[in-house]
Amino acid sequence: MERTLSIVKPDGVARGLIGEVVKRLEANDLKIAAMKMIHMTRSQAEGFYAVHKERPFFGSLTEFMSSGPCVVMVLEGENAIARYRELMGATNYKEADPGTIRADFATDIEKNVVHGSDAPETAAFEMGYFFNSFEIVG
Ligand code: ATP
Ligand code: MG
Numbered sequence: 681m682e683r684t685l686s687i688v689k690p691d692g693v694a695r696g697l698i699g700e701v702v703k704r705l706e707a708n709d710l711k712i713a714a715m716k717m718i719h720m721t722r723s724q725a726e727g728f729y730a731v732h733k734e735r736p737f738f739g740s741l742t743e744f745m746s747s748g749p750c751v752v753m754v755l756e757g758e759n760a761i762a763r764y765r766e767l768m769g770a771t772n773y774k775e776a777d778p779g780t781i782r783a784d785f786a787t788d789i790e791k792n793v794v795h796g797s798d799a800p801e802t803a804a805f806e807m808g809y810f811f812n813s814f815e816i817v818g
Contacts, residue, residue, distance in 0.1 A: 682760040683713065683816075685806035687795035690748035693717075697785055697793060698751050704767055704781060705755060714754035714807075714816040722746045728809055731802075737790065744790055752810045756818055761803055764796045 688701050705712065720728070725745040732738050755764055769780025773792055776783035786792040797803035807816070 683756050684761045684764050684797045684803045686753040686755050688751040691791040692793040693749050710755040710757045713756040713818045714811050717749050717751050719749045720746045754816050768794050768796050
């Protein structure tokens, strides 16, 4: 069993895609172990994406991520990190495999509907950023 952090980003929430994302998670045997809606401040978004602080897109990304509410979730399942990233598709929706969330719904390399942790270490940091141990069931 492995856990990963999922976010329905502000574009996904604004466009009414929370249910669509959750439906795909449940259909693919990724159990939701924690879930809440948040609206990050700019500095909370900067802390979350600190690994990208030297990237040219950092300012725009953190502005976008703090522009509206997000749904943050902890997902649990066998090989959850890799399986959820497969469901998301490539960062650039133009390169994402057909049938993935980003191929089906993203409109922009930045506004790509969902986030998912990329490794066990980042998953641990990201889950701890939003949830304490009492908020994660299972
Ligand atoms: P995420 O971390 O959101 O799950 P990812 O791991 O596929 O996505 P990262 O390389 O970690 O991609 O980039 C984080 C986010 O920054 C991307 O999801 C996207 O919103 C934005 N981003 C990445 N590359 C670019 C870029 N070249 N231009 C603009 N925004 C970008
Ligand atoms: Mg990433």
